[in-house]
Amino acid sequence: MTHERHLVVFSGAGLSADSGIATFRGVDGLWENHSIDEICNFETWERNRESVHRFYNARRVALATVEPNPMHRLLANWQTRFRTTLITQNIDDLLERAGATDVLHVHGFLTEMRCLACGSVWDIGTSAWDPSRDSCPTCGSRSKVKPNVVFFNEPAPAYQPMSEAFASLGRDDVLVVIGTDGAVVPIGSVAQQLRCHKVLNNLEPVPPEAFVPGMVSPRQFDRALFKPAAKAVSELDEIVTEWMAAWSGSGL
Ligand SMILES: [Zn+2]
Structure with a gap:
């Protein structure tokens, strides 16, 4: 048995x-200088697409510098x-x-992107995502691609x-x-x-x-x-x- x-x-x-890796909350938290609503709210992220990607790009690129x-x-x-x-x-x-x-x-997982148009998830390593140029490799969508990170109000x-x-x-x-x-x-x-x-x-x-x-x-x-x-x-x-x-x- x-x-x-x-x-x-x-x-x-x-x-x-x-x-x-800086914590998101707390005294030195990454969110101190950002509004949570601007950076990681599923209901508003598409309006703030540029700042959302800028914020997560910085986090993703910084991964290459830590062990x-x-x-x-x-x-x-x-x-x-x-x-x-x-x-x-x-x-x-x-x-x-x-x-x-x-x-x-x-x-969620910072090195991945997810397309809300077709459901694809793919890994981009520690590279930055350019929301004005890069697109979903499966369906070609630009506006529906977000970091594969769970935002507030997101399942x-x-x-x-x-x-x-x-x-x-x-x-x-x-x-x-x-x-x-x-x-x-x-x-x-x-x-x-x-x-x-x-x-x-x-x-x-x-x-x-x-x-x-x-x-x-x-x-x-x-x-x-x-x-x-x-x-x-x-x-x-x-x-x-x-x-x-x-x-x-x-x-x-
Ligand atoms: Zn897609």
Whole structure:
């Protein structure tokens, strides 16, 4: 009788912060100097096509200047050792560049473009998109091509497989949450309800005055490591390896 333990890792901006990718929110957040409505609102983006592409072009081109950090590499390494599902809110490709495969990017993927006219999705690497010249390789549309990033008011189809992955976690399985406060995807509530082994790694706890339901709190987890992701690597690997290995000892 064997049940292969399942490891689910849910990550956010804090995972890539140590690689030098600016977070979108917060004091130095990229959105500080932009109106969210201008840059990533599905209902208005076509009116602001030029600034939308200018904003995401800058992010995409900047990807070429950053590297995966040790935590990206640990997550990729877990995939080779355990039955692992990697879910991220990050739109960068640092997990892939660290060697990870089949990453579920619930908020989209920065190196891809998507055509709303025909549904095509294609990868343009770290190059800039010129909305006055470039067009969809399948149908030729110009005005309907947007970054394959989930905007506000836009459906997020990957939320469904994400919810299924969380719901599948049983008592012997493992949930790792890295670099997210749960403000967008309420991972705190998810963790609260799960009976599996759970570990949190964030830079710092959510301050009590900022806490809203859905956010993460050490109370929802068995272990909480408050330090930069890249500095939590060996401790986190030890915890997860112990939890994931525990089952195989019996019967040998
Ligand atoms: Zn098209």
